Amino acid sequence: MSHIETALLDIRGLDALSVRDSPLRRIDPRAKTLTALAFIVAVVSFGKYEIAGLIPLVVYPIALMAVDGLPPRIVLSKVLLALPFVALIGAFNPVFDRAAMVRIGPLDISGGWISFASILLKSLLTLSAAVILIATTGFSAVCVALDRLRVPRVFVVQLLLLYRYLFVLAEEAARMLRAWSLRSAGRRRLPLGAFGPFAGQLLLRSMDRADRIHAAMLSRGFDGRMRTDRVLRFRAVDAVFVLAWVALFVAARLYNAPRALGEAVMRSLP
Amino acid sequence: MSHHLVEAVDLHYAYPDGTAALRGVSFCITHGESVGLIGENGSGKSTLLLHLNGCLLPSKGQARIGGRPVTKETLRDVRRAVGMIFQDPDDQLFMPTAFEEVAFGPRNLGTPPDEIDALATRALATVGAAHLRDRPPYRLSGGEKRAVAIASVLSMAPDILVMDEPTSNLDPRTRRQIIELLKTFPHTKIIATHDLDLVMDLCRRVIVLHAGRVTADGPTEDIFRHPDLLAEAHLEPPLRMQACPVCAAVIPPPAPCQ
Amino acid sequence: MHMADALISPAVGATMWAASGAVTAYSARRINRQMDDRKIPLMGILGAFVFSAQMINFAIPLTGSSGHLGGGMLLAILLGPHAAFLTIASVLTIQALFFADGGLLALGCNVFNLGFFPCFVAYPLIYRPLAGRRPTPGRLLLGATVASVAGLQLGALAVVIETVSSGISELPFKTFALLMLPIHLAIGIVEGIVTAAVVGYVWKIRPEIVEAAGASRRVGPLPMARLLASLAVAAALTAGVLSWFASSSPDGLEWAMIRASGREELSGPGQGIHARLERLQQRTAFLPDYDFPKPAAEEFAADSEGAAPVVQVGTSVAGLVGAALTLALALAIGLALRAMRPRALAG
Numbered sequence: 020m021s022h023i024e025t026a027l028l029d030i031r032g033l034d035a036l037s038v039r040d041s042p043l044r045r046i047d048p049r050a051k052t053l054t055a056l057a058f059i060v061a062v063v064s065f066g067k068y069e070i071a072g073l074i075p076l077v078v079y080p081i082a083l084m085a086v087d088g089l090p091p092r093i094v095l096s097k098v099l100l101a102l103p104f105v106a107l108i109g110a111f112n113p114v115f116d117r118a119a120m121v122r123i124g125p126l127d128i129s130g131g132w133i134s135f136a137s138i139l140l141k142s143l144l145t146l147s148a149a150v151i152l153i154a155t156t157g158f159s160a161v162c163v164a165l166d167r168l169r170v171p172r173v174f175v176v177q178l179l180l181l182y183r184y185l186f187v188l189a190e191e192a193a194r195m196l197r198a199w200s201l202r203s204a205g206r207r208r209l210p211l212g213a214f215g216p217f218a219g220q221l222l223l224r225s226m227d228r229a230d231r232i233h234a235a236m237l238s239r240g241f242d243g244r245m246r247t248d249r250v251l252r253f254r255a256v257d258a259v260f261v262l263a264w265v266a267l268f269v270a271a272r273l274y275n276a277p278r279a280l281g282e283a284v285m286r287s288l289p
Numbered sequence: 290m291s292h293h294l295v296e297a298v299d300l301h302y303a304y305p306d307g308t309a310a311l312r313g314v315s316f317c318i319t320h321g322e323s324v325g326l327i328g329e330n331g332s333g334k335s336t337l338l339l340h341l342n343g344c345l346l347p348s349k350g351q352a353r354i355g356g357r358p359v360t361k362e363t364l365r366d367v368r369r370a371v372g373m374i375f376q377d378p379d380d381q382l383f384m385p386t387a388f389e390e391v392a393f394g395p396r397n398l399g400t401p402p403d404e405i406d407a408l409a410t411r412a413l414a415t416v417g418a419a420h421l422r423d424r425p426p427y428r429l430s431g432g433e434k435r436a437v438a439i440a441s442v443l444s445m446a447p448d449i450l451v452m453d454e455p456t457s458n459l460d461p462r463t464r465r466q467i468i469e470l471l472k473t474f475p476h477t478k479i480i481a482t483h484d485l486d487l488v489m490d491l492c493r494r495v496i497v498l499h500a501g502r503v504t505a506d507g508p509t510e511d512i513f514r515h516p517d518l519l520a521e522a523h524l525e526p527p528l529r530m531q532a533c534p535v536c537a538a539v540i541p542p543p544a545p546c547q
Numbered sequence: 548m549h550m551a552d553a554l555i556s557p558a559v560g561a562t563m564w565a566a567s568g569a570v571t572a573y574s575a576r577r578i579n580r581q582m583d584d585r586k587i588p589l590m591g592i593l594g595a596f597v598f599s600a601q602m603i604n605f606a607i608p609l610t611g612s613s614g615h616l617g618g619g620m621l622l623a624i625l626l627g628p629h630a631a632f633l634t635i636a637s638v639l640t641i642q643a644l645f646f647a648d649g650g651l652l653a654l655g656c657n658v659f660n661l662g663f664f665p666c667f668v669a670y671p672l673i674y675r676p677l678a679g680r681r682p683t684p685g686r687l688l689l690g691a692t693v694a695s696v697a698g699l700q701l702g703a704l705a706v707v708i709e710t711v712s713s714g715i716s717e718l719p720f721k722t723f724a725l726l727m728l729p730i731h732l733a734i735g736i737v738e739g740i741v742t743a744a745v746v747g748y749v750w751k752i753r754p755e756i757v758e759a760a761g762a763s764r765r766v767g768p769l770p771m772a773r774l775l776a777s778l779a780v781a782a783a784l785t786a787g788v789l790s791w792f793a794s795s796s797p798d799g800l801e802w803a804m805i806r807a808s809g810r811e812e813l814s815g816p817g818q819g820i821h822a823r824l825e826r827l828q829q830r831t832a833f834l835p836d837y838d839f840p841k842p843a844a845e846e847f848a849a850d851s852e853g854a855a856p857v858v859q860v861g862t863s864v865a866g867l868v869g870a871a872l873t874l875a876l877a878l879a880i881g882l883a884l885r886a887m888r889p890r891a892l893a894g
Contacts, residue, residue, distance in 0.1 A: 085884035115717035141553035159385035171575030180591025215744025240397030243584035281869025
């Protein structure tokens with residue numbers, strides 16, 4: 020299966036997940052979106068050498084996945100795919116930061132390795148927050164939330180239209196690529212010279228389709244303004260959702276519970 | 290009565306690159322008529338349809354809906370009266386869910402929100418797609434997309450339905466369902482199609498288009514019994530008439546491919 | 548290259564979100580005022596086109612590696628700067644949400660780096676003057692290539708600045724820049740060639756599309772005030788970077804040397820931009836706290852990238868123990884929540 024088809028399946032799969040029912044579904048999408056953003060900011064605000072203090076925040080993705088019945092392996096597979104790019108940059112940290120920071124017995128661990136590990140952990144947390152948001156809320160619900168949060172309507176409409184036609188165009192591209200591949204001894208990669216006409220063809224077809232869509236919109240009275248009357252009601256439970264999580268994030272930021280816990284345990288040992 | 294009238298008065302149209310698409314098309318369709326528009330590819334069918342709701346404006350001549358000419362000023366009213374269903378449902382379903390799609394038209398017309406819900410629900414129920422309400426278009430089958438596309442036009446309560454190839458790419462059962470559905474609609478219907486058997490089922494009148502001109506306009510059975518008329522327009526009689534022993538005696542079989 | 552959440556500080560993330568948000572709002576207002584209702588489906592479709600086209604790899608001759616279309620310059624040519632910016636932003640948003648490309652906080656950076664520079668700098672200031680409205684194939688190639696290179700170089704420079712000023716990655720400015728800029732120069736050249744090839748093809752088959760795209764906007768009288776403002780911002784950024792270099796360059800170099808040689812102490816207090824950024828971060832970050840016991844030695848406090856003192860064994864082991872316990876607790880909570888879900892909702 021070509022790269023395109025795999026990617027399409029991914030998107031379809033993630034969005035399909037969001038159609039199932041769970042208590043999390045009834046939470047206002049704005050609340051879920053804002054909480055996810057607050058989570059990411061909280062994670063990122065930890066110091067660069069921080070590892071232990073971040074651990075309590077793991078509760079957020081874990082709890083959401085559990086309540087929603089989201090299989091963690093789906094989230095993990097997405098996040099792990101994206102990790103190498105961050106890891107590449109983060110891997111320079113041990114190179115440039117060699118001063119020993121932690122000494123365990125004869126072993127010296129440099130600050131660079133600690134900050135590298137911290138980067139990986141932070142990535143794991145923030146990237147999973149994004150994936151979980153889509154898997155538990157669904158793309159069009161997130162768009163409605165954005166619209167209600169005063170994101171310019173033109174942009175929200177753009178997101179929705181892009182999402183809608185993504186599948187149509189990607190399938191068309193996949194068909195074209197397959198047809199080309201069959202005539203080119205099974206090669207999967209276009210030579211540079213062939214890309215211009217290939218993409219050009221796809222582009223022309225796309226623009227023709229845009230014209231037809233425009234005609235269809237006009238035929239139903241479109242005048243340039245997209246109207247919507249999706250009503251979102253922010254209820255007490257939504258407010259509680261946001262406030263409770265934010266309180267947890269703040270508490271985790273202010274108070275390094277794992278270290279306190281560890282120290283208590285160490286002290287109680289003989 | 291007059292608001293159901295669809296008139297073409299000597300329509301002329303040329304594409305941006307100069308090719309003439311319509312060279313003087315005229316006809317008059319009255320309230321409740323069900324008319325099939327047939328012709329080969331490139332005869333100008335789709336172009337003609339686009340003139341009926343002002344998506345294209347003619348270089349000469351005029352289209353008239355309900356006695357009123359289709360111009361830039363009257364577009365809004367024309368589009369309220371004329372519901373157009375396009376060939377590729379993917380072009381027509383651009384909203385996130387079927388419900389939003391069906392609500393798109395009424396919203397543009399300024400219908401109050403509570404009425405919109407009722408209108409949309411009724412339209413979806415009419416086409417048998419009530420259960421598809423919250424489905425995104427990419428999870429609809431071809432027939433379901435067709436149905437939702439029809440519903441999206443019905444919700445605007447048009448008087449006239451214009452359809453471009455409503456049964457293309459459908460499996461036989463779905464095709465039959467769509468035909469039966471269309472039979473129940475009291476609207477004035479103009480259907481451009483290659484599916485001549487559909488025309489026999491649905492349309493009492495046929496307009497034949499060839500090279501941008503009307504070459505025949507009359508009752509369906511008459512026209513389909515004139516193979517020379519059809520052949521001139523590069524068409525054949527409907528498949529079911531070709532197999533009929535009575536008609537086959539009159540109609541020579543088409544020449545085999547070389 | 549995409550920025551990643553974990554490499555940005557909240558200050559940098561918030562700043563870039565604000566910048567991207569401002570440009571988005573501005574672009575949206577301009578598009579609304581243009582009242583070209585055809586643009587709306589066109590933007591959606593071209594966004595989907597760029598998304599799909601990015602998944603089609605082509606072979607770069609002489610290197611054997613694969614490339615793909617970025618699409619920023621192509622969109623700017625076909626849609627104009629404002630619509631192109633929104634389209635690029637929408638593509639990046641979907642990638643961030645579905646493919647965890649970079650992350651949601653970094654989205655502000657990515658939208659700015661990959662959207663602002665091609666659409667509002669490279670396109671009007673380089674492509675249009677070079678290529679004009681009806682370019683010959685030669686000028687099209689020249690304009691597309693130089694503009695793509697410029698846009699990508701600025702974007703790459705922005706990535707370096709954002710990363711270094713966040714203080715999470717240890718990559719020094721010079722090293723990172725030396726890594727990013729030459730690579731993006733090569734990428735920019737390929738992007739320009741490919742963009743010119745696609746536009747050239749469309750131009751050949753349906754010239755009216757390219758002509759209409761160019762004619763529908765008057766790029767000449769771009770709102771001068773805004774243009775100057777964006778140029779001023781770019782200049783300020785560059786000046787800031789250079790002055791940072793100038794003021795702390797000896798420290799920067801020295802400190803890099805110290806790192807490499809493994810010595811812990813840092814001579815010289817943190818001064819210049821670095822300390823100022825650190826103080827800014829202190830004030831605007833969620834809560835500044837590096838969570839390591841700060842010894843009386845104050846000279847370490849001011850330097851955000853300074854060597855933290857070697858931690859006592861006891862504290863570090865306690866940290867590990869506590870972390871493991873907390874993790875176990877979190878997993879237990881997860882399992883409990885899962886078990887509590889009614890059977891009917893399973894799967």
